[in-house]
Amino acid sequence: MIRRIRLRAGRPGSLRSRLVWGAALLAAVAVLAAQTIGFLVLRSWLLNRVDQQLDDFVLPQQAFARDAYPDQVPPPRNPGSVNLPSDFRLTFFDAVGHKRGILGGGKAPGPDLPDSVGRLQLADGRPATVGAVSGDGHWRIEKKAAPDHTSYVVALPLDTFDGATSKLLWLNAIVLAATLTGLIALSRWVVRIGLLPLTRMERSAQDITVSDLSLRLPDTDPRTETGRLGTVLNTMLDRLEQALRERESSEARLRRFVADAGHELRTPLTSIQGFAELALRHEGRSSAERREADRLIVQNAERISLLVDDLLLLAKLDKEPDYRSERVDLLSVAADSVSAAAHQSHGHPIRLGALGAGTAAGEDGNEEDEEELELAETTGDPHRLRQVVGNLLSNALTHTPPGTRVDVRVGTGRAGPTSGGTDRPGRTSPSPPLRAGARICVLEVADQGPGLSPEAAERVFERFYRVDPSRSHDHGGSGLGLAIASAIAQGHGGRLELETAMGRGSVFRLVLPADSGTP
Known part of the structure; x- marks a missing residue:
């Protein structure tokens, strides 16, 4: 239970909130980095300005001249001899290193310096920062050498420096807060506009789920x-x-x-x-x-x-399906099936011819085709293929009036709208089309019977479907023959097709891939 609660607590929020807070975080990092760099550059520049002033300050030699009272410490002040800026403070140390006196004044507390120059730990010409005698002010100091192994320390207050940096920090904080506030508000608007297509998709998906697929x-x-x-x-x-x-x-x-x-x-x-x-x-x-x-x-x-x-x-x-795989000549299969069906033709003339030899309605059944028969070799199960041809012949003999001629045509060609194997208007098949232009073997069983309506042609390959609604076994069987024939044809990589029209007869076409040795 505890583990499940932890997993739920660790789940991420919505995409909109993650985009908004991610953009705000990146902006905050960028603004903060820019402000930090600007603050450091300005602070360094201001501090260098103070250090430059300390470096440029040099007391003239007459400021160190001895008077008639050498034992007086500190030396008497002579305001007219040295003109000090108001902000500078000078602290003198004798040759031994003890503090001798201070020059310069002002209201601000002076720098907190030790009584001995050795405790300063400050090299000549290298500035440093010290605190004030009282308060939270700071001074910038620099040690300089004087005649007779004496020295003095020049000091400048950092009140202006501290005030400028303090105001800059406050300004940066205000700018950062205003930038983040404005960016969050702007990001929410931009993200909402950017994710509007996703919102519409979400609503549409809900409508699809609830109402209409x-x-x-x-x-x-x-x-x-x-x-x-x-x-x-x-x-x-x-x-x-x-x-x-x-x-x-x-x-x-x-x-x-x-x-x-x-x-x-x-x-x-x-x-x-x-x-x-x-x-x-x-x-x-x-x-x-x-x-x-x-x-x-x-x-x-x-x-x-x-x-x-x-x-x-x-x-x-x-x-x-378990089919044998051997070379089968559809011409031989058709000849055997025609010979077997001739004994049960019930007055139907059955003729075996070449593919493309037309037999128009009313044409003399004894007229021989001018085209020669050709071998149509494929690979498959000869027993199952004979079953397909037998079903097609039985179907033609059963559903046509006595005396109706039945033509069985065999040949080879290329898959297309004319020879078969592909879809076209008026052609029905329960199997997918073959690749256009592929070499095929074709066996057609054509009759000149009453034909089928488009509605019946669409359902003729369904199981138990019969055009005759009487459902009598003597008028059409159980309605499984064409379904079995179509399944066998599809199992051999081909398909069974029907082209028919009312009053123009029907053509059932078995289309199979040609054997690799067939030209």
Whole structure:
């Protein structure tokens, strides 16, 4: 508990207060340093002026002439012989070093000098500062040599010096206090103006948190730090909003997936349960009735088994798909799939051709293409790729009227708006586009059926989605075939595309990266 309190007490204040007090502290240090330097320079200059006056003061030789009374101490004063300034004080010492007398007067107390020159500890020509006889005044003194090994001390009061330095100190203190007060007030205003974009960003962030995630920060000037921060935060909000939308969409798809799976499973389970209860209640049925009930039970059980297998395959493809990696020729895969689907075509003519060989509506199905078939080699799992082509052919045969021609076209090219692999208007795919210009292998399954509406084309790759709303297994299956085919294509580094329009048929296109050996 004590440690937590200490941590809280040591937390820094707001950015505004730290900027204000930091600027005030730096200004105080700068002003104080300037005042200290100025004070020291002025003090040294004034003290040098006093020392210069002491150096320039020299008594004339006649001031030391002896009169008829050599034993008189101090010597008689002769005001007319020496003209002393009023502020100077002279103290004389004899050859032995004893004080002989004082010359000069004034109201201020004189310097406090010892009776013996030896106790001064002062060399000739080197000034020093001593206190006054009484009070808090100071004197500047300098020792000078006189004839006959005598000496005298010249003194000047430092009242003017002390008064000037004292007034300067008070002035500096007042200037420092006024400067800091004004600087703090000005800094608060400047910092408030400078941090105004951050304040607006804070309010906008609060509004975004409370009300609407679609709001954005207003300050995005790239020339300022706050503007760049606002740009980054807006980008982060865009990604967050997109992630939330994707999450909501994913949750909605998951709920719809669970509901559709439950519906698909409930129908055959209900049939199995009904026929089983019927068999238990009516033991005297004929053998034909029992065989029909058993056949329907087996049929619905197979339907459940296929549905569960598809669900498990989708879960495996979503989690960690395990594909074999070997060279696969899409032309051979297409030929095998066309041969297998021909037995269940129900009157649909199926033709294998080269990519780019157009088949217009009403064109004779027996007309051969002028273009030659080419190898389209890629790397992948041949079993899974055959499953994709089989699903596409089964989808075309199931959702088109009998007699509708189905074209399977195989070839290579470059990813682009024409050959496939990239997005363009009228093209739908649940997978991201490939790099434009990349070498690709393409397998198209095109039919001349009724086509799909734009709304149906956008949802055709969703799981359990069927254009036929009847949800009958005999009209479109469970709606997992295209979802499985799209997952396998994306797992191979490619994608499955759809181009369709009402009344113009549909083209499902499998686009895969071309093998490194493909020219």
